[in-house]
Amino acid sequence: MKTLKTQVVIVGSGSAGLSAGFELYQKKIPFIMLERGDKVGGAGKFGAHGVFAVHSKQQLDKGVTYDYADAFKGLTSYNHYFVNGELLARFLKDSGENIDRMAAMGLATTVEQSEQKAHLNDPLVYHKFNNFKSKMATWDAWPQKFEDAGNPVLTETWAVGLDYDPQAGLKGVLAKQASGEDLRIETKKVIFADGGYCGSPEMMAAKYADNDALLNLGERKADGTGIKLCAKYGANVAHNPVLFAHGCAPSLRINPMRRQSSVETLTNLPLLWVDQTGNRFVNEDIVYDFAMWANAAHNVQGQYSVILDQATLDHFRDHLVPMEDTFERQFLEPGQTPTGTVGPIPAIQADFEDAIAHGEVVKADTAEGLADKLGLPIAAFERTLKVYNQAVADGQDDTFLKPAAELKFGVNQGPFYAIKEHCAILGTLDGVAVDRNCQPVTKAGQPLKDLYIVGNNVNGLYSDGYPSYEGIANGFAFVSGWIAAAEAGKAVQEAE
Structure with missing residues (x-):
């Protein structure tokens, strides 16, 4: 030695x-x-x-x-x-x-x-x-x-x-x-x-x-x-564990450190989220607080799905949308100003098809078919869509109180998509x-x-x-x- x-x-x-x-x-x-x-x-x-x-x-x-x-x-x-x-x-x-x-x-x-x-x-x-x-x-x-x-x-x-x-x-x-x-x-x-x-x-x-x-984005050598x-x-060492939870992402391949896929961009917006029971579980506006966003996912077994339809995908493809990508500010140097907008994203359909091929996104022609592929209770999922679409139509979220300005996209007509999200972690804190x-x-x-x-x-x-x-x-x-x-x-x- x-x-x-x-x-x-x-x-x-x-x-x-x-x-x-x-x-x-x-x-x-x-x-x-x-x-x-x-x-x-x-x-x-x-x-x-x-x-x-x-x-x-x-x-x-x-x-x-x-x-x-x-x-x-x-x-x-x-x-x-x-x-x-x-x-x-x-x-x-x-x-x-x-x-x-x-x-x-x-x-x-x-x-x-x-x-x-x-x-x-x-x-x-x-x-x-x-x-x-x-x-x-x-x-x-x-x-x-x-x-x-x-x-x-x-x-x-x-x-x-x-x-x-x-x-x-x-x-x-x-x-x-x-x-x-x-x-x-x-x-x-x-x-x-x-x-x-x-x-x-x-x-x-x-x-x-x-x-x-x-989704471990931390140091695996630790x-x-x-x-x-x-x-x-x-x-x-006798105490409660403390997870260094920080944001959410579909996979190691599509995560905020890479900034290469519009699938990741859409996970960073307050669209419709459902947990494994087929229900909403939080005001999706929590996406703008990294720690609390991740904690919300950690609270529902570490995973959830972002739900959207073809019309929403097409809108992001063709239009500038006045919604802020939550990670945009993190990649600016001091003094730089964020745009506060997303799109147009010409490659969005190709990005989603690529993610479908890798299992990070699920696609189905019907809401029932999407629920089946995700293993969600169909009745609960369909009720969630109905209530959420009504909130979008009314500009008022009576349950989770999402701001009206963020109630932009309903989920109405197939094909339907689900981005499979995971609680991301940067390490442990205990x-x-x-x-x-x-x-x-x-x-x-x-x-x-x-x-x-x-x-x-x-x-x-x-x-x-x-x-x-x-x-x-x-x-x-x-x-x-x-x-x-x-x-x-x-x-x-x-x-x-």
Whole structure:
């Protein structure tokens, strides 16, 4: 077994891991970073568009009055007091300074309106990356900077165990490389920043009854290693699971990250949705709030269908429609203005026929035939169509209260189409109970010596789902990585 030696091991190179590495790099504390993938980065690099913060310099310059007290009270209340108050407080108090830290890392952001239509009038707390491609390039440049300072970054390498005693502390991290080589890294501290457990089929199936229906857009390399190793030595992992649900999509082939199919475009609009009982289940206007949209799908076994007829398809083919694609804002650079419209889409029929061939869309000549193909109760489905069509005709939705301006398209005459939608997830948001220093704690509240765990591995910020505080998961990842590295580094320096 090959043996290496350092002061701190960082497991993972996403937002939390990169932030931890940056802190140690600045303090000149030796570390080794392990990354399971063949390149650095996690969900924060490949998917996130910004971070949450309060009290940043940009906010102060703009006269934003929403402050720590508002955020702390808001999040505590939102989560019905199922929160780690000390951890939440430390995160929020450090979140503004974190914007400056990120800029120093080359990850500059601009505070601006939310990327979500439902939150355009919210306080300015969202700090969006100035350029998404530049962010990716900056991330890719950091390994060489770390290496040049004597801090190895080992890709295709992952932690598999610890040489650890809760009383004596940490002696080493055991790792494995894709080549098959085993490593032992003698170290004093370890920071687990490996992103939760959405890449572990066993953990997901054990925690979520609708796991088979979920569309995982997150990091499959996040297999819960850090959580499981901390639990092995007594860390408290007893709590409700929290899914990082974020939007919905038909498949991995047709999803918001690709932006290649008009089938995906129509899933991002408030058309008619039905669940597996053949009924509407929500005001489809919820599409404009990513987290709540996904939660609504999670609540109906993780899947539903978007229902439309040929006339609707033809209208989108030939006309500009004054409805906003919910993901349009997410793919704009700071300062760009969304169109707020969809269409005309000349290729829409071809896109739908392609999706039918791949099983993402179902087509039938009659409503009864569509219900049969979807396995829906026919009587319930036909009643849903009748009631919805009447709401469109009247311009009034007495049940779910969809705005009249969005009651544009009835479902009247075949052929009929159903886009099969799945609750999309970016990861998981629960794991290990920690103290304010991001050290795992036992059920008795005692911290585990020399161990730190951060980002999506941590429990205590959310009660039952991702809240509509845009960028909070990524913001917490950066701040918690900073906290853990600062505490670990301080302990190493004091010991020396």
